[in-house]
Amino acid sequence: MQAASRATAVSFVQAAAAASLRSADPATLQTLSGQTMGTTWSVRLVNAAFAPLAPVRSAIEAALATVVAQMSHWEPGSDLSRFNRAAPGTRHRLAPEFFTVLQAACAWAQASGGALDPTIGPLVDAWGFGAHGTPHVPDAAQRRAAAALVGFGRLELDAATRSALQPGGVGLNLSGIAKGFAVDHVHRCLQALGFADVLVEVGGELRASGARPGGAPWRVAVADPADGPPRALALADSAIATSGDRWHAFEHADRRYAHTLDPRTGEPVRHGLASVTVLHADCMQADALATVITVLGPHEGMAFAERHGLAALVCERTARGPVWAATAAFRAQVPWA
Template identity: 60%
Template structure:
C-alpha cells in the first residue's frame, strides 16, 4: 500500500503529514542522500514505472549538478574554474551557465546582496570546504578575502555560456545550486512521463501536478503559533533561508553562515528566516538568500518591488513568538 506524505514543513527538513491509509498503491515515495543532505520524492506513478528506473533518473540529475557546481569536489567544473589561471576562459555546461545567469541577475538587481564570488569571505568566516578555522578572522584576512570577491570582476558571456577567471576568484553557488538541483530533478522525472510529484532536496521543495485524489501537494510554513499555514505547491516551489542553521561562536560573538558580500561580514539583523514561493526552485533559493542578507526592512521593500511571494519571520522580544510579515504576493498565493 502506498503511503502519502503530502505536507512538508518549510525549512524544517521534517515530514509533517499523517499517513493516509486510503492512498492508492500508485502514490509512491523514494529517498536518498546527496550534497551532504537528503532528497525525497512523493509521486503519482499510474504506469507503475519500476522504482529503480525512477531512482536512477534522480541520481543521474543530482550527480550532474554535483559534477558541475559542487565546490566540495575538487574535480568539479566549479573546482577547476576556481583553480584556473588568470585570464583563462571556460565554456560552462548548460546547467552551470543557467545558474550563473540567475546568480548574476540577482547580484545586479540586489546591489550585490547575493554574489557568486563570495567564496573567500565564506571561508574566512569558517564555512565551506576552504575554511581553516572556526574563529573570528583577523582584519588582514578579511581585507584579503574582500579583495578577491566581487561579482563585477566576472566576465560572463550569457549567450555563449562562457566565463573568464579574472584571477583568484572562488565561486560559491551554494545559495542557489540546491534549488537548481530540485528543478533539474523535476525535469528528469518529467522526461520519464511523471507529471504529478513533490520533490525535495535539503528542505527546498517543488510540486507539480496533483495527488491522485486531485488535491494539491502542500507545504506547512511555520510562523507565529496562530499563523501556521498550509500552502499549495501546484506548479510552485518553496525555499527557506535563515540564521538558525550553521553558526559559529568565538570570543563572545556568534555568527551565521549567511555572509553579506557588500560588507564582507555575516548578516547581522533581527531576521530569523525567509520563505519564498516561486515557480522555479532555483529562483526561490536565490531570492531567499537575497532577502536574508538584506534583512527584515530592506528585504521586505525589495520583495515588494519585485513582486516576490515571501514570508519574513524576525526575532521578537519573545523568542517563541517571532514577528511575521507577508508580502502582498505571498498573501495572494492560494492556500489549500
C-alpha cells in the same frame, strides 16, 4: 544559504516526504529518497502505470550527480572547483546547467546590489564555512584580503559562447542557489520520464506539479506567523524555498555570528532576520531570492521583495520575541499569513 554549510536550514518548510506517507494513500502514490549535497532528497510521484522505480531512481540520482559534478565547491574535481583554480585571464566554456545557474546568480546579484554574489567563495573560506573549514572569526587582514577577491562583475559572462572569464582569484560558491536548481533539474527529469504529478524536495526546498491521486493538491507544512502549529499550504505547479540562520550560527566572545555572509561587508549578517520563505514558479529562483532577502534583512529585504512582487514570509528576532511579516503576494497565496 549564502554561507557554505553542509547542513541545511529547513526552518519553515517541512517536506518530510517519506515521513508524511499515510496509511490511506493509494499504492500509486510512491516515494523515493536518498542523500545528496550533504543533505537528503525525496520524491513523491503518482505512478498510475506502476512503472519500475529502479530506472526512476537512477535517473534522479544521475540528475543530482550532474549538479554536484558541475557546481559543488566540496568536490575538488567539480567544474566549479577547476574554474576556481584556473589561471588568471583564462576563459572557460561552461556546461549548460552550470552557466544557467551562474547567469541567474549574477542577475540577482545585479538586481540586489550584491546581496547575492556567486564569487563569495574566498569570504566563505576565510570565515571557515567552506569545505573542511571550522567556523571562526578571521582577523581584519584576512577579511580584507578575501573581500578584495569578491565581485560578480569580474566574471565577464558571455552568453553567446556560454563562457566565463577567470580574472584571477575568483572563487565561485553557488550554495545560495544550486540546491534550488537541483530541485528543478530533478523535476524536469521526472517530467521527461512521463511523470506529471510529482513533489520534489532537496534539503527542504520543494517543487510540485500536478496533484495527488484523486486530484487533491500537494501540501507542505509552513510555519504559522502567529507561532501556532504549522499550517498546510497547497503547492500547485510552484516551488518554495527557505533560508536563514535559525540553526546555523556560532558564538564567539559573547557575540552570535550567522552563517549567512553579506558579500557587501565581508561579514556575517548582523540583523535579526531568522528565516525567509519564498514562493516562486522555479525553485532555483526561490532559493536565490530567499538568500537575497536574508542578506538584505527584515526592512530592506521586504522592500526588495515588495518591489519585485515576490511572495515572501520572514521572521525577525526581536527583544519582544519573533516578529513575522509577509508580502502582499505571499498573503494573496496564503490568506492566514
